[in-house]
Amino acid sequence: MPSTKNINVALIGNPNTGKTSVFNQLTGLNQQVGNYPGITVEKKVGFCKLPYNTKANILDLPGTYSLNASSIDENVVIEMLLNKNDKLYPDVALVITDVENLKRNLLLFTQIKDLEIPTILVINMADRMVHKGISLNIPYLEEKFKTRIAVISSRKGHGMDELKDLIVHYNSLSTEPCLNASSIDPEYFGQLRKTFPNQLLYKLWLVITQDVNFLNLERNEIRNSFTKSHSDLKRLQQKETIKRYQFINDVLKEGQQIDLTVAKDFRSKLDLVLTHKFWGYVIFFGILFVIFQSIFEWSAMPMDFIDSTFAALSNWTAETMPPGILTNLISQGIIPGIGGILIFIPQIAFLFLFISILEESGYMSRVVFLMDKIMRRFGLSGKSVVPLISGTACAIPAIMATRNIENWKERLITILVTPFTTCSARLPVYAIIIALVIPDKRILGFLNMQGLTLMLLYLLGFATAILSASLLNKILKIKGKTYFVVEMPGYKLPLFKNVAINVIEETKAFVFGAGKIILAISVILWFLASNGPGPEFENAQKIVTEQNVGRPLSPAQFENAVASQKVENSYIGLMGKSIEPVISPLGYDWKIGIAVISSFAAREVFVGTLATIYSVGDSDNEVTIKNKMQSEVNPKTKVPVFNFASGISLLLFYAFALQCASTLAVTRKETNGWKWPIIQLICMSGLAYVVALTAYQLLAP
Amino acid sequence: MRNTIAQLKKGEKAIILEFDVEAIPLKLLEMGCLPGNMVELLQIAPFGDPLYLNINGSHLAIRLETAREIEVDILKNL
Numbered sequence: 001m002p003s004t005k006n007i008n009v010a011l012i013g014n015p016n017t018g019k020t021s022v023f024n025q026l027t028g029l030n031q032q033v034g035n036y037p038g039i040t041v042e043k044k045v046g047f048c049k050l051p052y053n054t055k056a057n058i059l060d061l062p063g064t065y066s067l068n069a070s071s072i073d074e075n076v077v078i079e080m081l082l083n084k085n086d087k088l089y090p091d092v093a094l095v096i097t098d099v100e101n102l103k104r105n106l107l108l109f110t111q112i113k114d115l116e117i118p119t120i121l122v123i124n125m126a127d128r129m130v131h132k133g134i135s136l137n138i139p140y141l142e143e144k145f146k147t148r149i150a151v152i153s154s155r156k157g158h159g160m161d162e163l164k165d166l167i168v169h170y171n172s173l174s175t176e177p178c179l180n181a182s183s184i185d186p187e188y189f190g191q192l193r194k195t196f197p198n199q200l201l202y203k204l205w206l207v208i209t210q211d212v213n214f215l216n217l218e219r220n221e222i223r224n225s226f227t228k229s230h231s232d233l234k235r236l237q238q239k240e241t242i243k244r245y246q247f248i249n250d251v252l253k254e255g256q257q258i259d260l261t262v263a264k265d266f267r268s269k270l271d272l273v274l275t276h277k278f279w280g281y282v283i284f285f286g287i288l289f290v291i292f293q294s295i296f297e298w299s300a301m302p303m304d305f306i307d308s309t310f311a312a313l314s315n316w317t318a319e320t321m322p323p324g325i326l327t328n329l330i331s332q333g334i335i336p337g338i339g340g341i342l343i344f345i346p347q348i349a350f351l352f353l354f355i356s357i358l359e360e361s362g363y364m365s366r367v368v369f370l371m372d373k374i375m376r377r378f379g380l381s382g383k384s385v386v387p388l389i390s391g392t393a394c395a396i397p398a399i400m401a402t403r404n405i406e407n408w409k410e411r412l413i414t415i416l417v418t419p420f421t422t423c424s425a426r427l428p429v430y431a432i433i434i435a436l437v438i439p440d441k442r443i444l445g446f447l448n449m450q451g452l453t454l455m456l457l458y459l460l461g462f463a464t465a466i467l468s469a470s471l472l473n474k475i476l477k478i479k480g481k482t483y484f485v486v487e488m489p490g491y492k493l494p495l496f497k498n499v500a501i502n503v504i505e506e507t508k509a510f511v512f513g514a515g516k517i518i519l520a521i522s523v524i525l526w527f528l529a530s531n532g533p534g535p536e537f538e539n540a541q542k543i544v545t546e547q548n549v550g551r552p553l554s555p556a557q558f559e560n561a562v563a564s565q566k567v568e569n570s571y572i573g574l575m576g577k578s579i580e581p582v583i584s585p586l587g588y589d590w591k592i593g594i595a596v597i598s599s600f601a602a603r604e605v606f607v608g609t610l611a612t613i614y615s616v617g618d619s620d621n622e623v624t625i626k627n628k629m630q631s632e633v634n635p636k637t638k639v640p641v642f643n644f645a646s647g648i649s650l651l652l653f654y655a656f657a658l659q660c661a662s663t664l665a666v667t668r669k670e671t672n673g674w675k676w677p678i679i680q681l682i683c684m685s686g687l688a689y690v691v692a693l694t695a696y697q698l699l700a701p
Numbered sequence: 702m703r704n705t706i707a708q709l710k711k712g713e714k715a716i717i718l719e720f721d722v723e724a725i726p727l728k729l730l731e732m733g734c735l736p737g738n739m740v741e742l743l744q745i746a747p748f749g750d751p752l753y754l755n756i757n758g759s760h761l762a763i764r765l766e767t768a769r770e771i772e773v774d775i776l777k778n779l
Contacts (some may be wrong), residue, residue: 066731104733104759231723238722241730245738267760268743277747369762373748382751406726483726486755488760533774 007056008088009048009167010576012112013096015063016489018042018124021154021498022096023060026164037605045088048169059088065104067111068237078210081115082203092118094240099125099151100490101134102256106145106248107241113146114202118173120148120166128155135258141255146174155495161479175290176200179247184239209233267490274366284367288389296576300348306346310339328530329523336608337522339509341515344604347424349507351393355503360494368486378466379473380417381410381484388414388465390422392458397506397664399430399670406485409478413469416680417672419663420465420656422458425603429654430457432607436629437647453651454562460655474686525598526610536569566632571596586653586689587646587696590636603659609690616632645699657688704775706752706768709742716740718750724770733757740773742775 009026013019027046044060064074066263067081080086093112097105102123112119122139129135142149152159182189182201192204228236272278287430287623318331365385371381383405391398398418406413432455438453454665536543553561567573575597576590582592588678591610599606610629632641658664658681667677709715717738725734733756734740743760744753750765 044752065728068727068731101759103757104731105733195723234722234727236742237727238730241727242735245733245735271744271753275744275746275753280747334725368749369744369746369753372764373746406728483729483762484762485726485729485732485767486751486762487732488762490760588728 005675007050007054007167007170008059008091009056009095010059010061010080010088010090011096012061012081012093012108013063013122014065014098014101014108016487017063017096017098017105018154020060021060021495022124022152024095024497024501025154025157025160026056027058027532047165050164054166054168055417056167057088058663062442064108065239066108067206067210078206081112081117082206090117092120092167092173094120094122094167096122096124099123099134099136100131103248103252105246105251107244109145110181110244110247111202114177114200116175116177116180116200118175119147120150120163120170120173122163123149123151124154126151126158127156127481133261135259137257140584141251144178144251144255146176146178148173151181174207177242181240181243185236188236202250209237247453269493271366271488274363275370280366280370284370287358291351294296294350294354294596299350299581302346303343305341306339310335310342310505316337332530333523333526334519335414336520338515341511341519343428344424344508345511346392347427351390352503352506353499355390355393356499357494360492360498360502362489362491365486365488369488372484377475378470379410379413380469381405381407381414383484383486384410384414388421388462389573391418391465392421394425395419395421395660396666397509399663399666402670404640406483409473409476412478412671412676413472413476415667416472416676417465417469419658419660419680419684419691420468422461422655423660425660426457426654427448428604430454430628430651432644433512433647433650435626436642437644438442448488457632457651457655464656471648522605522608525572527603528575529567532566532570532573534569537566540565585696587643587649587700588693589632589641591632591664592641592646592650596659602660602661605653606654647697648699651698652695653688653692655688656684656691658684703772706740706742706754706763706771706773707765709740709752709773709775711742711745713775714739714741715775718761718772720771725767729761729763729767732761733759734771739776740771 011019011023016606023046025042026048028048046055046058046060048058050056059080061077061080062074064077067078069075069078081090083089095105095109095112097109109119109121136151138149138151150159150163150166152163154160175302182193182205189201189205193201196204231349258560274283280491314331314335317335318327321330322328344400367385368382370382371385375382375384384402387398390401399415402411402414402418405414415500434450434453441449443449443452532538540562544558544565548558548561572594573590576594579593579597580590583590583596588596595606595609598609629642630640633639634641664677664681667680668674671677703718706715706716706717710746717734717735717740722730737759738757740757741755742752743755746753746762751762752765752768753760753762
């Protein structure tokens, strides 16, 4: 009977079965649907109203091929299903299957059934049955699989009412397993049952074979008395898998008919072109070219708009609010800080738009297939292509996207080299320095030198990533069998709704994740720059007045001079001066040094910091900053501070240095410790220093 | 020496024979790569590796080194 408490429903299924689409249909709370295996990595919970006034919590578990976990994402599924005390432990599990891949998808279903959780078999993508000549005998399948079946199409929204009805009546579902898997080794499993009479046999088996957290107290005990050699266990797992497939094959022989004469196949025709040894690469690089072009072309206008809006807002606040610390904090710290986050939204949104279209359509798997052999020469995997491409937006989602690389060494190398790709945060730094030191001229009549420099910097990023990967490949001694299995899903037209949701979710994640740090840094920076320890800071006004006795200053000039005096003697100014010996061989003065330090947390802070230091006040008015930077002259040598040598040195420094605290945090999370992020930091920043030093010393006037 | 998946030509089909469990990732077994099942080589990637297969109805790609571990009986002209 329908109960008053919320029913917990778990969605389980192989990748590419439209599981997340089902989730969207049930909850309306929108999430991402991907065609690339392993895209759902977080725990996603939604809420659904069912008939008879029943309500349900819907949990979208990461896609998994079986309960034998081979990745972190798959572990999540097992731990959830083994832990009865979890507050989301399912009252009913929906196993989502794709009608075209029923045989393979059912393997997971038989495993879930063995956990004796009430289970509904959901056969999705039913709208493709006609094209593929598939017909199903549902009553027969229900009888054999000891379950109820919902035939739906989540893309079209068909069959959802019937599914909801089945969920409400989950109490009437059978919890009996549909096959007896323990018959693969009756003696062993008989012993196991005798020793732990109160535990489910299949759960015990999972604990023995998997590295999951379950019954921590008993786990060692179970392992010790029932351990087998690794190869014996694997042999048993193989036997188990064969046993399950035998059962599934037998049932499908009766319950499923496929008329191959009807089946239409445009997959093979598309594959022929997209994975062609020549055209495949032409298309891939063509797509990349279009993506980069449009990211820069299309986002220029909204970025300018955000830029000028925040500049105006900052000005307005400063003029409207009563002068004081609070006003300064808001107009110089918080508003530019928020502006510095929001300005990246257009680029990030466009990048994720393209990436999710490529994933949704199934094309990404073809790129993996096409690039694997080439990438392997550098110690990477075909699957590293996706992180390296998305690294041009931001290294953080890119590093998370390495999770489906099975081989630990290849995955680690991908994580370590991904930050070399030119992320969107380097762009503002590159833009202003290029504008300062590279002449706005054309060579050969059509190549703009500034644009060319920017392109070279992007290429430099990719090349460094690849080269350091092959170096790491030689240095790192990590054993472990390399293996590589990638599913090649059928092509699908991307659903607008799914793509839109993905873009929104990813952009939100950026704004609230990376954004917090950028904002915090801006505020700290503002504090450090507007406070100082000594009388030189306190009495700035007096000092400037004394220095300029007899020289008439306009009010604006006077204010600028005071601000400069203050910054020079503020906490950050003193910090900058103390590191000057380290950075002057690179061609930087103390002001650039501060900008470099403060942009350690996030590169894009660089421009804002220089703006603050050069007391331009309005940090978003690029012309003013640019003019100010251009007219900066080294007091000793009378050489402009931003000359060709120091500019190139800065560009190279930013191309290599790991100036991003969030990247370190995500590397720590993905590698489970501080060892790799620290190595990453030291190596990248060391390289940056050496290269920038060499460049400056060679080019210096 | 017996044939392996690595020896298949494009478009050829074969039946999977016994193989060394240690050499094959479990994930591949679970995707249907099991003795007795049919495998068809759909595409070979440029530079000869990886291989794009249809195993028991599943479309997937594996590397040559894994393909060499899986012995098969090649079906002629079916």
